[in-house]
Amino acid sequence: MRGCTFWRGHSEYNIGLMARVDQADVEHVELDPEKKREILRLEEELGRMNHFEVLGLPPGASPAEVKQSYYEASLKYHPDRFYQKKLGSFGPRIERIFKRLTEANVVLTDPKKRSEYQRVHPELFRVPKPMPEPEEYGPADPLRAAERRKRLSKHPYLSKHAGIGQLVERARKHRSEGDYDQALDDLKVASRAEPDDRDLHKLLDETRAQQTAERSAQEVKRAESAEENGDLDMAAGCYRAAADLDRKNASAAANAARVLKSLGKHLPLARELSERAVALEPRNVHYRCLLGELLADTGMRKQAKAQFEEAAKINPENPRVKNGLKKVRWLF
Amino acid sequence: MPDRDVVIGIDLGTTNSVVATVQGDQPMVIRNRTGQNLTPSVVAISKNGKQLVGHLAKRQAITNPEGTVYATKRLIGRKFSSEQVAEALKVLSYPVVCGEHDDIRVRLGGRDISLPEISAKVLGELKLDAEEFFGHSVTKAVVTVPAYFNDGQRQATKDAGKIAGLDVLRILNEPTAAALAYGFGKNINGRIAIFDLGGGTFDISVLEISKGVFEVIATGGDSYLGGEDFDHRVLEWLVFGFAKEHGVDLRKDRMALQRLKDAAEKAKIELSETKSASINLPFICTPSGGGAALHLQRSLTREKLEELTADLCERTLSITTQVLEEAKVKPSDLKEVILVGGMTRMPRIAGEVKKFFRREPCKSVHPEEVVGLGAAVQAHALTSDQAPVLLLDVTPHSLGVAIAGGYARRLISKNTTVPTSCTEVFTTSKDQQTTVKIMVLQGESEVAHENELLGEFSLTNLRPALRGQVQVEVAFDINSEGIVSVSAKDKETGQEASIIITPSGGLTEDEMQTIMSEQDDLIAETGESEDTDAKKSELSDLVGQVEELFPRVKQVLADSEFGMDAVKRVEKTLGTARKALGAKRVATVNHSIEQLARTLQLFKSLQQRAGIEVE
16 A cells, blocks of 8 residues: 555656556555546646636636635645645645646736736637536536436426427528527527537537637628728727637738737737737748737847748748848848 | 644744644643643753753743743844844843854853754643643644744744654744634634734734635734834833933843843733833842942833834834735725734734724634644644645745846745746846856845845856857746745756755754754753762662553553553553663653653553443
């Protein structure tokens, strides 16, 4: 039972994650196997989660909700809860989890840090809140999910299996007519009653994607007409909204950055948006040039130079590239 | 009861100490062997070479000023050369010398004793009280320190625990402990402030409590502001008055100084209840040129005391204002204000606090016991599963590194919840710079040298390049045990260097070892060799008695809950006692006598109980 730690030195943390998890799984420590798995899973996901997800909260949760969640999570993961237990490699893991929880709490409850975070991740603060994912209730809280299913199955419209079939039919119809909002509403109700139906989930995801694409396209249209009318502030806002709705839309991001740049406003934000555009389409010379110009404008000349050089590799003859390179060279 | 379940909390105070535990889900103070809740933090070597701790030591202080050590908490973990120590030495009645590495030693019984050793004697006394209470050995404890203690002072306190044979589970901040005791077992949600003015230090902390989670929001204070300073003001007033009248400086006479100190404290305490106190010190000195002895006789009013100490009171409030501002807390946001420490009994202090917070301070806690109780709550929380309380503590000082131009760059700011970590990228400041020196600093100043240097290390073999081109990533980490580690990495090559900060409490590792191996040497050194023989015969007598009873008790024990565990312990005690018979040191012999006497008592009571059961 005791003394059998396979490895505990900090130097060993650099080995591959898979090997790490396997080894940790068989490590003898004073923790339930369930708790061990929970810790391993959580630790692995830490890097991918945003501050709200870390605390198990929906995007945009209020500082008071954040604080409560943080306290609840602390009761589970504060190292003092495992004091004097033989933890082996789990000691540092628990510490990392708690530090991450603290970081999320600090950022989301400190007004200054929260608004900074909101500036960088506006999509996490959109009001009204983005629709809660059904998955959020699913595996995370089986008791509540079961209870909800039971309640829904008693619902008069859903009491029979046929009820769900009808809902799905209606949703398909709405969808074909382009009314994605209505379609989504129906599908969500159906999927909560039938959480294990894969086809239903697929349909839901597709519809949701269509809805965002549609909304994003609408925003782009509004932005374009605003730009034509010379309302650049409005145009920038709409392009940005489009880019945030559909995070894969490189052109919306680039356009938002371009308009912001011409306005000379929110340059760091513009830079981020153009960075996103470049990340989505690394071979687009225009996007690279835009990013380079924005970097130069915000005083990051070295990075600007790198962007123009990249752009030159793709198309050395482009006048904008040449001009940009000249500019940064001249500065040095 | 297995030993691992028994844990105690100790409030090691400047003037008084308290030991407490949690029993039946309730924190309670363990009375000392003289039946009192408070044990004076006083250690003395009497004229006949006996070591005294607590009440016995305090009682003989006036007649033995040079052999009585008190208020060492104000000196512990400090440098001998520091300003505060120089100031404190002016009014100490016991001799203090400088140790080998600028640490402070007390000259007592012909030896120079380190301060952790002195504190260890107080802790040891409290440990014995607890053992008496539980009837078996106690080793695990949480010990409190002022929130504003630095790493060195904390380490020195930890060392003291170690010397006293205690496994110090955690060093806990006093105001935090007070909050734990206040909120334990109650369903309290909201923010509270703890105003802690004790014998030597002042602390103010703000905590948020929610469903058993105690989060420290902000903490601050002054480790050199407390009841001793108030006493000192009264003492000065007495001394100057006397000098004016008789032209004699009483501070030059250690005995007079001790009497004055005592009288000043008594008058101050009295004035919390009355409007005026009279101070009578007959025969305070005899003039050097001959003539009749002089007497000191004065009366001190509450107003005069308040006038003498007005600036001290003001200082507590200005620190409080600052801490609340840092925490972005308004007095109206607070649910409760809790007064801790004997000094808060002074009506002026309580009144000012009430005015500042615009509310009546909480009266439900005992200002002098609450810290000890809180320490017991935390000790209990750390060692039991699913404890009802969790403390989210913070680092009381900022941490950073020295940067070009002699400035300090803060990486972890004070009041950050621990454990925590932080990284920041620095660049070289000179062309062709191949080495960076990382100096780890603790403190709030923007100027590097005004902070405390915790440690330093270098990262070498950097790529020679223009300044600003080589990037070095510096990472700070404070783990859950409060241990700070710092590393620096060349971002390009991945080359790394790091340091784990080991704070020094004034004693080196070797010195600690020596002390641990020759504990209680104090008495042996004072030459009681003729006494040793008498003690040894007492011990051999005891060994005989225990050995006689042992076989009979063994049978009873085997049936009882203690089981073989207790039997083993008795065997061990007997073994040590037999060895002690051959030892030269009185301390060893005395220790065994004490242990055996306790064993014998246990045997007798067991026998009695067994006897009754048989009948």
